[in-house]
Amino acid sequence: MxxxxxxxxxxxxxxxxxxxxxxxxxxxxxxxxxPNRSAAAHSVALADLPSQGRETYRLIFQGGPFPHDKDGSVFGNRERQLPAQKRGYYHEYTVETPGSRDRGARRIVCGGRERTRPEACYYTSDHYSSFRKIVE
CATH class of the missing domain: 1.20.5 (Single alpha-helices involved in coiled-coils or other helix-helix interfaces)
Incomplete structure (x- = not known):
């Protein structure tokens, strides 16, 4: 007992x-x-992103050109890590990973009506397992 x-x-x-x-x-x-609670509530300063992330962010607001064909494609948010929105709201962009033979795991996902003026952007370094909202 x-x-x-x-x-x-x-x-x-x-x-x-x-x-x-x-x-x-x-x-x-x-x-x-x-797992269903948005990690997007956490933020990262734009200045704290790796240099490749800052470059990708700049290209998003500039409208490209982007280094990968898949950059700008619709992000489905299947992992439900970002706030719920209608399909087509989010778009994903590759953040180059030095030494990687493919696109790597780092991405910036932005959402909004206009691609070059997103309402919010999120950074993931682990291929969508977690996100941090980018703040300037």
Whole structure:
């Protein structure tokens, strides 16, 4: 009986600890505990993006030209990490990854009525698993 009570107490402490960690500031924990909660609530300053991200952002507002054929294609938000919008609202753009033999995992996804004047842009370095809203 004592073994079961002790085991239950250890499990309770573990669950409380994990929930505390998940509710703290850790993006990875929050994404793991709350996969449908938008990670987009977190932001990143434009100046803190890698130089390739700043260049992609500049090209978006300039209207291109973009280095990849898929740049500017509709982003479906199937992962539901970004705020819900009608299909066609979001478009994705490649952020070059030095040394990568393909497009890599980094993207900027922007949403809005006009592609060169997006209402919001988000950066992902992990191929859509998490996003941070870009702020200037």
């Amino acid at each position: 004592m073994r079961t009570a002790a085991s239950h107490a250890v499990r309770s402490v573990l669950v409380v600890s994990l929930l505390s960690f998940a509710l703290s500031g850790a993006d990875e924990a929050r994404a793991w505990w709350f």
